[in-house]
C-alpha cells in the first residue's frame with residue numbers, strides 16, 4: 083500500500099499551486115479552492131487521511147469539519163489507503179449494454195479480488211463507479227486521469243500486464 | 248451534406264491547438280462581437296437564434312440571459328456546466344476534448360454579453376485530462392490577447408477558471424453545482440430564486456451547458472436568424488446526440504433538429520442501424536432520466552406521424568406514449584436487453600446519486616432499488632410491481648430538485664410499456680435468473 087506517511091507536508095511545488103488556486107477566487111471565497119486542493123492532496127498521498135484533511139483546512143483557513151463533510155460527499159476521494167493503481171470501473175446501464183458486465187467478471191477473476199478490495203501486492207484497487215460520460219465507447223474504466231475505452235477481455239489483460247511491469 | 252454548426256471542423260488534425268483553430272476561422276466571432284457589437288446586441292442575437300438549453304431542460308438561452316439581474320456594483324458570473332454525468336450522455340466530453348477552443352471562444356463571447364469578468368467552467372472531476380486540455384487552450388488564448396485584461400484593446404477584462412468536480416452526478420443540477428463551486432457538498436438549493444437572480448456567491452449568475460455556449464461562435468458569425476432557420480419549429484439549430492447501446496456505430500453525432508428518428512437510427516451517416524442479426528426493442532432518447540419507449544413508438548408517434556429528433560416530436564404523446572429529447576443521450580436496446588435488469592441498474596444509479604436532502608427522493612430511490620433488485624433476482628411478487636408504480640408516484644413532484652422525477656420516470660415508463668416482462672420475472676424466477684436470460688415475449692421491430 084501507499085508508503086508515504088500522511089503526516090508529511092505538501093511538496094513546495096504543490097504548495098505554490100495551492101496558493102495559485104486560491105488566488106483564482108474573489109477575496110474571502112478561498113473555500114472554493116477546496117475540491118481542486120483535495121485533488122492535489124490525493125495526487126500526492128494517494129488517499130485523504132484526517133491528517134491530510136486537517137492540513138487542507140489550515141491552508142484554506144476553514145474548519146476541519148468543512149473539509150471532512152466535503153471529502154465524504156464526493157466519490158472520487160479515497161478515505162482509506164488504496165493500491166498503486168485504482169481501477170474505477172463503470173457499471174452503469176449503457177456500458178452494460180456494451181458488454182461491461184462480462185468484462186468486469188473477467189477483470190475481477192484476473193485480479194483475484196472483488197469490488198472495493200486491493201490486491202495483496204498493493205498494485206491494484208478495484209472500485210465500481212457510475213457513468214463516466216463515455217457510454218458509446220464502453221465498456222470503460224479509468225485509472226487516475228486516463229480513460230481506457232472499448233474494453234475487451236484481451237484488452238484488459240494487456241493493460242494489466244503493462245501496469246504490472 | 249447536413250449542416251454542421253459545432254463539428255464542422257472537428258475532424259481537422261490539430262484542431263485542438265490555437266493555430267489550427269484560428270486558421271479555420273476560429274475567434275473571428277469573438278473579434279466581431281467585441282469590436283463591432285455591444286453586449287446587448289450579442290444578447291439580442293442569442294434571443295433571435297432561439298437556441299434552447301442543451302443541458303436537458305431546453306430553456307431558451309437568450310431569454311435566460313435576459314433574466315440576469317444587474318444590480319449596481321455587484322459582480323455577475325457565467326458558469327459553464329460541464330459536469331456531464333447523465334447515463335447515456337457523452338457529447339460535452341467529446342466536444343471539449345476535440346475542439347476545446349470552440350467552448351473557450353463561446354465562453355468569452357457569452358461573458359462579454361453578460362458583463363461577467365470572471366467565468367467558470369465546472370468540469371466533472373473524472374475528466375481531469377479534459378481539464379488539462381481546456382487549461383492549455385485558455386493559456387493559448389491568453390497568450391494571444393483573447394483573454395485576460397483589455398481583450399483586443401476593447402477595455403473588456405475576463406478571467407476564465409476551470410474548476411474540477413469530485414464525482415457526484417447531482418452537481419450537474421445547476422444549484423448543486425454552485426454549492427460545489429463554493430467548496431461545499433452538492434446539495435441543491437430551492438428555486439426560485441433562480442441563479443439569474445441569486446447564484447454563485449449570492450450574485451446574479453447564468454449557468455449554461457457546454458453545447459449551448461459552444462453555439463455562440465456560429466451564431467455571431469452568421470446571425471441569430473440564420474441559426475433559427477436551421478432546425479424545425481421551436482427546435483432551432485443542431486443538436487449533438489450521444490448514441491450508445493446496440494447499434495452498429497455508437498458515437499457522437501451532430502444532427503439538424505427535425506431529422507427523423509428512423510434516419511438517425513438507420514442511416515450510415517449516423518448510428519448505422521441495429522447490430523447485425525438483431526432487432527430494435529426499446530429506446531431511451533434523451534439520457535437515463537427520460538421515459539423509455541417500446542419499439543413500435545420509436546419511428547412513429549401514437550398518432551402514426553413520423554417521430555422526429557426534436558423537443559416537440561419526441562415528447563409527443565406525453566408520458567403515455569412519448570419520451571423526451573433531454574440531453575440527447577440516445578440509448579438503443581435490442582432484443583437481448585433485459586428491461587428489468589436495466590431498470591434496476593438505473594434505479595441503483597439514482598439511489599447512489601441522491602444527495603439525501605429530501606426524504607421522498609432519499610427513501611424512495613432506495614425502495615425502488617431494493618424492490619427492483621428483488622424482481623431481477625427472482626424474489627419478487629406481483630404486488631412489488633404495483634408497489635414500484637406507487638413509490639414512483641410518491642416521489643414525483645415532491646422534491647427540491649428534479650433528480651427525484653428523473654429516478655421515478657424510468658421506472659414508471661418501463662412498467663407502463665413492459666409490464667409483462669416484469670410479471671415474467673415473478674412467474675418464472677428460475678428461468679429469469681439464468682445468466683443473460685431475457686423475456687422472449689416483448690414485441691420487437693424486424
Ligand SMILES: NC(=O)C1=CN([C@@H]2O[C@H](COP(=O)(O)OP(=O)(O)OC[C@H]3O[C@@H](n4cnc5c(N)ncnc54)[C@H](O)[C@@H]3O)[C@@H](O)[C@H]2O)C=CC1
Pocket residue numbers: 300301302303304305306311314330331332333336419420421441442443454534536573574649653
Ligand atoms: N446533461 C446531463 O448530464 C443531465 C441533464 N439533465 C436535464 O436537466 C433537466 C432539468 O434541469 P433544471 O435545471 O432543473 O431545469 P429548469 O427547467 O428548472 O431550468 C432550466 C434552466 O432555465 C433557467 N430558468 C428557468 N426558469 C427561469 C426563470 N423564471 N428565470 C431565470 N431562469 C430560469 C434555470 O435557471 C435553468 O438554467 C432535465 O430536463 C434533464 O433532461 C438531468 C440530469 C443530467
Ligand SMILES: Cc1cc2nc3c(=O)[nH]c(=O)nc-3n(C[C@H](O)[C@H](O)[C@H](O)COP(=O)(O)O)c2cc1C
Pocket residue numbers: 299300301302303304305306308328329330331332333416417418419420421422454455456457459460648649650653
Ligand atoms: C440531477 C440533475 C443533473 C443535471 N446534470 C446536468 C449536467 O451534467 N450538465 C448540464 O448541462 N445540465 C445538467 N442539468 C441541468 C442543469 O440544472 C441546468 O438546467 C443546465 O445546466 C442549464 O444549462 P442550459 O440551459 O444551457 O441547458 C442537470 C439537472 C438535474 C436535475
Ligand code: SF4
Pocket residue numbers: 417434435600601602603604605606608609646647648649650651
Ligand atoms: S430530489 Fe434528491 S437529489 Fe434532489 S435535492 Fe432532493 S434528495 Fe437531493
Ligand code: FES
Pocket residue numbers: 172173174175176177178212213214215216217218220222334335336
Ligand atoms: S454508462 Fe459507462 S460511461 Fe456512461
